Amino acid sequence: MECDGHVLLLLSVMLLTGQGSAQGSELSFTIDHVSLSVLPGPDVHTGTNVTLRCHVQVSHSAQWLMHSFSFLLEAVEVHAHNSTDSQSDYSLLPARAAHSGAYSCRVRVLEKERSSPDTHLNVSGSTHTHTSRVRVLEKERSSPDTHLNVSGLTTPLLTVDSAVIYEGQEVKVSCLAPDEKGPLKFQLEVNGERKRDFTNAQNPVSLQMNTPGRMTLRCRMRLLLRPEAGETISNLVTITVKELMVTPTVTFEPASGVVEGDFLMVRCSVPTFSELPRNERARLEIFLTKDGRVLRQLTGRAEVPHQLRAVASDAGTYVCKTEMQGGNLQKTASATTTVTELFSAPEVSVRPPVVFEGDNFTVSCSVRRLVENREAVLRYRLFHQGALLHHGQHYTVTAAVNAHTDTNGQYVCQAEAKEILRNSTALSVTARILASQPAISAKGGVIIGRPFQVVCRSDRGSLPVTFTLMKGQRSLGSQEVNALSAVFNVSANAVRDGAELAQLNCRAANHPDRTPLQSPPLQASVIGE
CATH class of the missing domain: 2.60.40.10 (Immunoglobulins)
Incomplete structure (x- = not known):
């Protein structure tokens, strides 16, 4: 009986340390099942509180195990938790459309080593020291995918930094949806017309308003990564764009009848300058231009005067342009003047x-x-x-x-x-050159009773030159040629003997008012005299 008492004591100590002699120091376990559930359900509306619950069932030989729970969205870990419990929750408070997707739960039983305190056992007068060491092997298992669909988007809030501005000024617009998760895309509309696309990271955006009147602004919002989630439309904000009365005029003094040499005053002015707010006056720039050239420019003034002494090239169209510094607002006016030439070109x-x-x-x-x-x-x-x-x-x-x-x-x-x-x-x-005194010669020999040719030639003279063949004081013919020589045909009966042959000469002239110069008589050998 005493021996049986010692055995019962040993068994009690082993049970208190969580180990039995039958177990030894080896730990064995198997993951039977991992499941993921969605509460209150897989299809919810935006703003609903959703709980993802992961449950693991493990068959093992130990009193307790450490579980590592990982929640994954589209295979990316979004939450992790270690617990000895067989269940872990991941809450979405509240759920938004960006939370939609395929979720899974992965459970890993971590590898650990644990030792119990030393236990001293005295059996039949012998003392034994007993230490229990347990090693937990690492195993993991994942649940099947569970889909969560969060429908709807929150309504974005549109705000502006000013409800009343002047044309040409910028208004800062913010479209915010602080409760939405993930990257957002906004589309800004003015009076129903799409003006600007931007993301939540680009808030706020500046929008220049160049058209006077009442403008209604709103923005449309989408999820960049889940366009199938649809879109929502913000609140409407109305702003007033006041016309900036800076339309210029162009005038001339005198208004008409300008002749070259007269003084002409061209005025480029803003009649409503005094009605502008003081800060807007300081920003006003006025340009007077003609043919793309700036004649004069002033800032913060009501007019730009430009005086000139008119010439014909000053006639034409003058353009007056107003701009606001730091903006794109431009307004123009033009007028045309004429300038009569004082005298024509000489x-x-x-x-x-x-x-x-x-x-x-x-x-x-x-x-x-x-x-x-x-x-x-x-x-x-x-x-x-x-x-x-x-x-x-x-x-x-x-x-x-x-x-x-x-x-x-x-x-x-x-x-x-x-x-x-x-x-x-x-x-x-260019002064023309007078024809020089000509010379006369026969071409070949002269046979009395037969036709022959003579040549009249000048050494110099501007063309054309008129050559005249003379017999004594009688003309036998004239030629106006663009050359310094002319050939004349003499008939058989024109010269009957050598004495008549010596009467032939020629004259050259290229000046209408000068007496022609005459050559010496023809000298030529005569055959058959």
């Missing part, structure tokens, strides 16, 4: 129109049209080859004998009145 002429070496010729300058009653005094200048030749309207030149003299070249006339200068087109003058 013309240069030469008399006589054809000049020969040694001739006197006069270069003259004139204008066809001059506006009367303008107290305008025309002054003329004559230029030769770009150099000033003469102050005056007329100048007489003697063409030198050499064809390449300084009197040849281009002549230009310049007219001036009231500081307005105009040049004529250039007139090119």
Whole structure:
């Protein structure tokens, strides 16, 4: 009986330490089943509190086991929890559309080693020390996928930083949905027209309002990663865009009848400048332009005056443009003025129109049209080859004998009145060369009683040249040729003997007012006299 008492004591100690001698130090277990449930159900509306509950069933030989629970959404871990319990919860408080997807639960029984305190057992006078060591092997198992569908989105809140602005100014717009999870895409609409797309990370956005009036703003919201979740529309916000009264005007003084040399004032102004808020006046820029060139620009002023002494090129359209610094608002106005030429472009002429070496010729300058009653005094200048030749309207030149003299070249006339200068087109003058004294010769021998040919030739002269074959004082024929020689046919009965042959000569002329130069008599051998 005493021996049986010792055995019962040993058994009691082993049970208290959680170990039996039959178990030894080996631990065995198997994961039977892992399940995942969704409460209150897999299909809920946004804002519902949802609990995901993972339950594991393990067959084992130990008193307790440590379980590592992992909750996964689309195979990505979203929550983890260690517990000795066979059940773990993951709560979505509340659930949003971004929480939708395929969930699973993975349970891992962690590998651990645990030792009990030393237990001393005295059996039949012998003392034994007993230590129990347990090793838990690592195993894991996952539940099947369970789908959670959270329908609906929260309503985004649209706010603006100002409900009243001026055209051209920017308004900051925020579309927020703080209760939604995940990246969001917003579409901003103004009066129903799509204006801007942005994400929640880009809030707020700036929107420039360039059209006066009442503008209604709203935004549409979608989940970037789950477009199938649909969209929701924010509240409506109405803002007032006041017209910025900066429309300019363009005026001219005098309004009409401007002639070159008159003073012309062009005014670019904003009539409503004094009605603008003070800070808007300081931002106002006014530009006066013509043909794409800025004539003058001022900032913070009611008008831009621009005075000029008019010339013909000042006629045309002037554009006045207003802008607000720091914005894209522009308003324009334009007006057109005419400027009458004080005098027409001058013309240069030469008399006589054809000049020969040694001739006197006069270069003259004139204008066809001059506006009367303008107290305008025309002054003329004559230029030769770009150099000033003469102050005056007329100048007489003697063409030198050499064809390449300084009197040849281009002549230009310049007219001036009231500081307005105009040049004529250039007139090119080249003095013609007088035909030199000709020479006469026979082509081959001369046989009396038969036709023959004679040649009249000059060494120099401007073309054309008129050659005339003479017999004494009687003309046998004339030729105007673009050459320095001419051939004449002499008939058989024109020359009857050598004395008549010596009466042949020729004349050359290329000047209408000069006496032709005459050659010496023909000298040629005569056959058959």
